[in-house]
Amino acid sequence: KFILGIESSCDDTSAAVISNTKILANVTANQDIHREFGGVVPELASRAHQQNIVPVVDAALKKSGISSNQLSAIAFTSGPGLMGSLLVGTSFAKSMAMALNIPLIEVNHMQAHILAHFIENEGMETPPFPFLCLTVSGGHTQIVKVNDHFEYVLLGETIDDAAGEAFDKAAKIMGLPYPGGPLIDKYAQLGDSSKFSFNKPRMDEYNFSFSGLKTSILYYLQKEVKTNPNFVEENLNDLCASIQRTIMEILFDKLEKASADTGIKHIAIAGGVSANSALRKGLKERENILGWKPYIPSFEFCTDNGAMIAVSGYFKFLKQNFSEIDVLAQARKKLNAE
Numbered sequence: 277k278f279i280l281g282i283e284s285s286c287d288d289t290s291a292a293v294i295s296n297t298k299i300l301a302n303v304t305a306n307q308d309i310h311r312e313f314g315g316v317v318p319e320l321a322s323r324a325h326q327q328n329i330v331p332v333v334d335a336a337l338k339k340s341g342i343s344s345n346q347l348s349a350i351a352f353t354s355g356p357g358l359m360g361s362l363l364v365g366t367s368f369a370k371s372m373a374m375a376l377n378i379p380l381i382e383v384n385h386m387q388a389h390i391l392a393h394f395i396e397n398e399g400m401e402t403p404p405f406p407f408l409c410l411t412v413s414g415g416h417t418q419i420v421k422v423n424d425h426f427e428y429v430l431l432g433e434t435i436d437d438a439a440g441e442a443f444d445k446a447a448k449i450m451g452l453p454y455p456g457g458p459l460i461d462k463y464a465q466l467g468d469s470s471k472f473s474f475n476k477p478r479m480d481e482y483n484f485s486f487s488g489l490k491t492s493i494l495y496y497l498q499k500e501v502k503t504n505p506n507f508v509e510e511n512l513n514d515l516c517a518s519i520q521r522t523i524m525e526i527l528f529d530k531l532e533k534a535s536a537d538t539g540i541k542h543i544a545i546a547g548g549v550s551a552n553s554a555l556r557k558g559l560k561e562r563e564n565i566l567g568w569k570p571y572i573p574s575f576e577f578c579t580d581n582g583a584m585i586a587v588s589g590y591f592k593f594l595k596q597n598f599s600e601i602d603v604l605a606q607a608r609k610k611l612n613a614e
C-alpha cells in the first residue's frame with residue numbers, strides 16, 4: 277500500500293509517502309517566520325502552509341518515485357492543532373482524495389506522535405504492546421499506556437504548560453529565539469546542571485505542571501539582573517543545564533512512578549522534546565538502573581512530520597477505517613478520538 281501523509285497542525289508543513297510502514301519520502305518545510313515573534317503566530321502559520329503545501333506534497337511524491345495515481349489513500353492530520361493550520365491540510369487532502377477517487381483517512385496528531393515508533397527505520401525498534409509512552413511536545417505532555425495501535429489509556433498529563441512550552445518559555449525569558457528548546461539543549465551540554473535550583477511542583481498521580489517552574493525562573497533572573505545586567509549571558513550554559521535538569525526530574529519522576537505501578541518496562545518517548553539529549557540519555561541510563569527497555573525515535577520523527585501521519589493512516593487503512601469527505605478539522609481533540 278502506498279499512502280500519502282500530510283501534516284499541517286502547527287508550524288511545519290510536511291508530507292510523506294510510505295509503502296506499508298517503510299518511508300519512501302518525508303519532506304518538511306519549517307516556518308522561520310515565527311522566530312522574530314517569539315512563538316507561533318497562527319495567522320502567519322496558516323498563510324505559510326498555504327504557500328508550502330503544494331510544493332511540499334509535490335516534492336514528497338517526486339522523491340518517492342510514486343505517481344499520485346498509484347496512491348492507495350491520503351492520510352491527514354485532523355487535530356489537535358491550530359484551526360487555521362489544520363484547515364489547509366484538511367482541505368488539500370480532501371480535494372486530492374476526491375480528485376484521485378481514493379480513501380481519505382483522518383489522523384489524530386497525538387496518536388501519530390506515538391505511532392511514529394512503528395515507522396520501519398534502521399536502528400529503531402518497534403515496541404511491543406502494552407508499552408508506556410511519554411509524549412512530550414510543544415502543546416502536550418502525556419503519559420500513555422498503549423495497549424494497541426489505536427487503544428490508549430491516558431495515565432496523566434500536564435495541567436498547564438507542556439514540556440516543550442516550558443523549554444520555549446524559559447528560553448524566551450533568557451532572550452533566546454523561538455523555538456528555544458533545541459538551544460537550551462545545546463547550551464546545557466556545556467553547563468553545570470547543579471549550579472541553579474528552581475521550584476518543582478508537587479503533583480498528584482501522573483500529572484505534570486510546568487507553569488511554576490517558568491515563574492520561578494522569571495523571578496530569579498529578574499532579581500539577579502538587577503545587580504548584574506549581564507547575568508544571563510555570563511551564566512547561560514549553567515542556566516540552561518539547570519533548567520533542563522529540572523524539567524527532566526519532573527518528567528522522570530512521574531514516568532518512573534507509572535512504570536513501577538503498572539509493571540511495564542517497555543518505555544517509549546515521542547513528540548518534539550524527545551529530541552532532547554538529556555531525555556534520550558536519561559532513558560538509556562534507566563536501562564541499566566531500572567531494567568527499562570527504551571524506545572527512542574530518530575530525530576526526524578520526533579518533531580512534526582508527515583511520516584508519522586502516513587504510518588498512522590496505514591494502520592487505519594488495514595482496518596478499513598476511512599473518513600467521510602465532510603470530516604472536520606478539530607482544534608481540540610482527545611487522545612482517543614479518531
Ligand code: ATP
Nearest residue numbers: 413414415416440455457458461548549551552580
Ligand atoms: P503538539 O504535538 O503538542 O501539537 P507541536 O506539534 O507544536 O505540539 P512538536 O513539533 O512535536 O510540537 O515539538 C515542538 C517542541 O519540541 C517545541 O517546544 C521545541 O522547543 C521542542 N524541542 C525540539 N527539540 C528539542 C530539544 N532538543 N530539546 C528540548 N525541546 C525540544
Ligand code: FE
Nearest residue numbers: 413414579580
Ligand atoms: Fe506535534
